[in-house]
Amino acid sequence: MYPEQIKKSLFILNPAAGILPVKLILSAELKRRRNELSTFKSLSIDESGMQIRNSFPDFEIFVAAGGDGTVRTIASQLVGTDKILGVLPMGSGNGFARELGFKPNIPSLLKDIRKSERILIDVIEINDQLCLNVAGTGLDSFVAHSFDKLSTRGFWSYVYVTFLNFIRLKPVHVRINLSGETIEDDLFSFTIANTRQFGNNAYIAPEAKPNDGIIDIVMVKPFPKIKAPLIVYRLFRGTLGKSKYVRYIKTDKSFTLHTDETRFHIDGEPVEIRGEVRVSIRRNALSVLKTGRNKFLDTVN
Numbered sequence: 001m002y003p004e005q006i007k008k009s010l011f012i013l014n015p016a017a018g019i020l021p022v023k024l025i026l027s028a029e030l031k032r033r034r035n036e037l038s039t040f041k042s043l044s045i046d047e048s049g050m051q052i053r054n055s056f057p058d059f060e061i062f063v064a065a066g067g068d069g070t071v072r073t074i075a076s077q078l079v080g081t082d083k084i085l086g087v088l089p090m091g092s093g094n095g096f097a098r099e100l101g102f103k104p105n106i107p108s109l110l111k112d113i114r115k116s117e118r119i120l121i122d123v124i125e126i127n128d129q130l131c132l133n134v135a136g137t138g139l140d141s142f143v144a145h146s147f148d149k150l151s152t153r154g155f156w157s158y159v160y161v162t163f164l165n166f167i168r169l170k171p172v173h174v175r176i177n178l179s180g181e182t183i184e185d186d187l188f189s190f191t192i193a194n195t196r197q198f199g200n201n202a203y204i205a206p207e208a209k210p211n212d213g214i215i216d217i218v219m220v221k222p223f224p225k226i227k228a229p230l231i232v233y234r235l236f237r238g239t240l241g242k243s244k245y246v247r248y249i250k251t252d253k254s255f256t257l258h259t260d261e262t263r264f265h266i267d268g269e270p271v272e273i274r275g276e277v278r279v280s281i282r283r284n285a286l287s288v289l290k291t292g293r294n295k296f297l298d299t300v301n
Contacts, residue, residue, distance in 0.1 A: 006036075006037070006113050007038075008060040008061060009037070009060070009061040009062075010040070010058075010061070010062050011030060011037055012039075012052070012064055012066075012070075013040070013065040014041075014067075014069075014073075026065065030106070038059070042070075052077040052078070053077060060116070061084045061085075061086050061116065061289060062077075062078060062083060062085060064086070064087050067091020067094065067268070068097075068199065070091070071097070071267070072131075072132055072266070072269065075123070075130060075286055079130065079282070079285050084288065084289050085287065086102070086109065087102040088102070088104065088106065088109055089102055090104060092147075092157070092199070093198060093199020093200050094200075095198055096195065098199065099133070099195040099210065100119075100121075101291035102291055108292075112289055116289075117289070118287045118288060118290055120285075121211050121286050121288055122210055122211060122282060122284065123281070123286050124194050124215060124279065124281050125280050125282060126266060126278070131192065131266050131267055132286075133193075133198075133268070134191055134192065134193045134198055134268075135265060135266040136191035136218075136264065136265065137190050137263060137264045138190050138261075139166060139188050140198060141261075141263045141265040142169070143158070143161050143162050143165050144268055145263050146165055147270075148270045169225075171186035171188060172186070172187055172189075172190065172259060172261045173186050173187075173259060174186075174258070176256065177256045178251060178253065179251070179253050186222060187220055187221055187222070190219055191217070192215060192279055193208045193218060194215070194281075195209075195210050196209075201236060202236055203238040203240065204235065206240065213252050213281065213283045214250050214251065215251050215279065216249075217249040217250070220246055221247070230243075231245070254279060257277040257279060258276060
């Protein structure tokens with residue numbers, strides 16, 4: 001018999017998300033445990049939202065079984081409530097799950113659920129859309145739009161579309177208005193970060209923390225493409241700040257972004273944004289299940 005904490009947990013599976021080997025293994029295990037765990041398959045964002053809201057009286061922990069997009073969809077229903085977000089990562093990058101210590105392992109997750117401890121994290125709002133991890137425009141957004149059109153997923157598919165987009169990459173002109181100052185530049189990428197990484201341990205903002213009340217802005221200036229291997233090496237080593245082509249800005253204030261480019265991504269999901277982009281942060285807005293590998297233990301309730 002499972003303890004009350006697990007009975008109070010609802011697993012929400014996105015059958016369209018995830019890379020095949022991981023998805024098949026975890027989906028099969030969830031199916032095997034269907035008499036022990038409460039689960040449902042989400043076929044749309046609207047359906048997920050309705051199911052979560054209707055389940056508030058019965059469940060305390062809502063587990064997103066999918067990629068970063070699935071996590072963001074479910075988290076958007078939990079922001080500002082006392083409900084807890086858990087993650088069973090099944091996606092290609094799993095940036096948020098990696099940062100908060102979630103593993104693609106059901107027994108490990110159930111162990112954390114039994115304890116039912118939580119940590120409060122910030123969320124970023126971009127034109128009223130929720131961002132848990134990172135967002136922006138430029139190379140990473142172009143890759144997100146290309147990746148979304150592929151029929152295959154996984155790390156090497158991501159490498160492939162990144163290479164293709166980098167070869168034809170041209171700078172994006174951006175202008176931000178921050179605390180009365182205007183910053184304007186041509187960039188290869190402009191990133192808004194709540195956590196350190198895109199996913200797959202690619203650390204775009206190595207000093208970012210999801211519970212510090214700070215928005216980390218990363219501006220990557222155009223660089224000779226022959227230097228790309230060094231930039232990539234620093235990205236995965238978490239030393240991107242050593243490059244003269246990278247500028248970091250930290251702020252706890254709201255700001256606006258203007259650019260003619262309409263291709264953005266939010267938590268790896270491609271989106272189209274036209275006109276002014278408004279960016280703000282909400283402190284301690286989301287409860288996340290504490291894992292044994294969570295690096296942010298100081299704010300646990």
